[in-house]
Amino acid sequence: GQNIDQPTEMTATEGAIVQINCTYQTSGFNGLFWYQQHAGEAPTFLSYNVLDGLEEKGRFSSFLSRSKGYSYLLLKELQMKDSASYLCAPLRGYQKVTFGTGTKLQVIP
């Protein structure tokens, strides 16, 4: 089965750093995706972690701990355009992804 838990909403200030946490319980776990979804738009791929540790990609970094069933997405130097929902999405088996309900991030001046 699947159980994904992430905060519903967060607010952060432009230029700051924000960490969005996700805990999951997924049978057949095979990695974890993070997606970004702006209001009224389709989700877009941000990152994929399969091994424990931190993956850095520009202003965005994603961390995974398989033993703890825990991941986070770290956004640095926040910009107003980063206001969006961030979806934690564990991969089950080979190709089946389940999406959490997402964390709605609001960046304020």
Next chain:
Amino acid sequence: GAGVSQSPSNKVTEKGKDVELRCDPISGHTALYWYRQRLGQGLEFLIYFQGNSAPDKSGLPSDRFSAERTGESVSTLTIQRTQQEDSAVYLCASSLALQGYGYTFGSGTRLTVV
């Protein structure tokens, strides 16, 4: 094509009517997915196609929902006898059949059942 194309972008239908939604995946993407997203909620998995394998239909909410895909091309999602609770955005995504390869989503079809 350059991206995943879905049509129509918007559909308003009367309760009880059938609707057909179309998805054109990225050329070469063997995996195709349908998700449903109700207003303010997360993505709900509906069905997954991978090449010529039997589709994973485990997410279809009722027998009013069905989907087809011919080979590695276009897919259609059909909802029969629509109900008001079917109102949602229906998102299609495609991907290469590689572990960890991200999905590319279409812009979705916004279905409103009145």
